[in-house]
Amino acid sequence: MSADQPGERSGSVLIKGASVLGEQSADVLVVDGAVAEVGKVSKAAAGGAEVIDADGLVLLPGLVDLHTHLREPGREDAETVRTGSAAAAVGGYTAVLAMANTNPVTDTAEAAERVFDLGRQAGLVDVHPVGAVTKGLAGEELAELGLMARSRAGVRVFSDDGKCVADARVMRRALEYVKAFGGVISQHAQEPTLAGPSACCHEGEWSGKLGLPGWPGIAEEVIVARDVMLARHTGSRVHVAHASTAGTVEVLRWAKSQGIQVTAEVTPHHLLLTTDLLAGYDPTYKVNPPLRPTEDVEALRAALADGTIDAVATDHAPHARHDKEHAFGDAAFGMLGLETALGVVATVMVESGAMGWADVARVMATRPAEIAGLTDHGRPVAPGEPANLVLVDPAAPVTVDRDASVSLSRNNPWHGRTLAASVHTTLLRGATTVREGNLA
Numbered sequence: 001m002s003a004d005q006p007g008e009r010s011g012s013v014l015i016k017g018a019s020v021l022g023e024q025s026a027d028v029l030v031v032d033g034a035v036a037e038v039g040k041v042s043k044a045a046a047g048g049a050e051v052i053d054a055d056g057l058v059l060l061p062g063l064v065d066l067h068t069h070l071r072e073p074g075r076e077d078a079e080t081v082r083t084g085s086a087a088a089a090v091g092g093y094t095a096v097l098a099m100a101n102t103n104p105v106t107d108t109a110e111a112a113e114r115v116f117d118l119g120r121q122a123g124l125v126d127v128h129p130v131g132a133v134t135k136g137l138a139g140e141e142l143a144e145l146g147l148m149a150r151s152r153a154g155v156r157v158f159s160d161d162g163k164c165v166a167d168a169r170v171m172r173r174a175l176e177y178v179k180a181f182g183g184v185i186s187q188h189a190q191e192p193t194l195a196g197p198s199a200c201c202h203e204g205e206w207s208g209k210l211g212l213p214g215w216p217g218i219a220e221e222v223i224v225a226r227d228v229m230l231a232r233h234t235g236s237r238v239h240v241a242h243a244s245t246a247g248t249v250e251v252l253r254w255a256k257s258q259g260i261q262v263t264a265e266v267t268p269h270h271l272l273l274t275t276d277l278l279a280g281y282d283p284t285y286k287v288n289p290p291l292r293p294t295e296d297v298e299a300l301r302a303a304l305a306d307g308t309i310d311a312v313a314t315d316h317a318p319h320a321r322h323d324k325e326h327a328f329g330d331a332a333f334g335m336l337g338l339e340t341a342l343g344v345v346a347t348v349m350v351e352s353g354a355m356g357w358a359d360v361a362r363v364m365a366t367r368p369a370e371i372a373g374l375t376d377h378g379r380p381v382a383p384g385e386p387a388n389l390v391l392v393d394p395a396a397p398v399t400v401d402r403d404a405s406v407s408l409s410r411n412n413p414w415h416g417r418t419l420a421a422s423v424h425t426t427l428l429r430g431a432t433t434v435r436e437g438n439l440a
């Protein structure tokens with residue numbers, strides 16, 4: 001931990017009586033940005049520490065998002081590193097991976113360092129830039145992968161997200177290249193001859209009814225199948241971004257059984273929202289990959305619970321009104337996710353009994369940190385560990401109001417829904433970034 005990291009110069013904090021990972025109740029003393037004690041700590045022993053009464057609250061490692069779109073540089077009207085960081089902190093996150101599809105694209109060491117530095121300046125979460133796989137996301141020439149890896153930003157995750165690395169030869173080379181420094185390629189799996197740029201609705205009953213161009217699940221599955229074979233062939237690591245179909249789950253299950261180095265994420269919206277929401281042609285529900293039918297949603301939930309899918313990642317994709325408020329076919333793809341992800345997971349997975357809070361910590365903090373190579377996030381709540389933590393109120397349902405967001409955008413598919421739990425406090429290296437649900 002270097003001296004200039006945000007939050008480090010904080011005083012001490014005593015978290016009184018939190019349920020650690022939803023299990024035993026303990027007091028957690030945080031001193032100088034790290035966990036100092038876990039157990040029974042009296043207020044007297046904690047000296048002048050700020051005391052947080054955590055009775056009834058669940059303490060988890062700070063959440064880590066493998067898939068965030070901040071729109072800086074280029075579209076600061078939709079989101080900036082600062083506003084996206086604020087949304088992340090409010091959502092219980094302490095680290096986010098910022099996708100490369102900005103303007104200009106994050107395809108050089110300088111561009112990566114710029115995003116990294118903007119994250120430091122905002123000081124609300126650790127912002128780790130994702131590097132582009134190919135120059136300008138054009139899918140042809142490899143970007144400066146090695147230079148980005150060796151830069152101050154220490155890039156380990158590479159993705160052309162928004163676009164698929166469709167060329168198998170380019171994907172093979174990228175996998176070979178990042179293997180040398182333990183990097184990973186996060187793939188937006190969309191075979192472009194099966195699902196082109198106008199494809200905007202799951203191909204099936206609803207695309208027919210609505211007359212919208214179909215985006216079939218097979219367009220995702222053939223890329224996932226190809227990529228796990230390339231990962232096996234190269235001995236390198238591939239990560240499947242926003243897995244959305246039951247067929248993808250089958251491929252993942254097989255690939256993992258073979259020992260292939262593949263990991264995968266699912267978004268909150270693919271865990272709950274289904275194709276029938278498109279009945280009103282509301283572009284809020286236009287997202288890539290598209291919302292899928294119930295059978296897919298059920299397969300994704302089961303895969304998350306049994307570990308076939310490693311992580312929940314938001315794919316937070318803010319868009320300005322004038323890009324989203326169009327006829328369905330012309331609107332931008334994407335929806336907000338950072339502020340609501342934990343509430344959705346609590347609703348879908350915890351309230352239903354499919355997962356406990358320790359599992360939530362695994363899929364929203366520990367595994368994402370491991371996949372991204374972050375060593376100071378997603379750690380156990382134990383002495384000596386960095387105090388990147390979130391306190392969740394499991395008994396405080398919240399009704400989402402898109403206008404209460406700290407994001408600059410309003411493309412929120414959860415507006416008006418009641419989610420089962422809320423974020424109470426977020427700590428970044430011991431400094432309170434969020435207190436009682438609001439930015440500190």
Ligand SMILES: NC(=O)N[C@@H](CC(=O)O)C(=O)O
Pocket residue numbers: 069101161162163188286287288289315317318333334335
């Ligand atoms: N998910 C989306 O629908 N949109 C993302 C790009 C992407 O994740 O593919 C965006 O950048 O807006």
Ligand SMILES: [Zn+2]
Pocket residue numbers: 161162163188241242288289
């Ligand atoms: Zn994508």
Ligand SMILES: [Zn+2]
Pocket residue numbers: 067069099161162315317
């Ligand atoms: Zn994305």
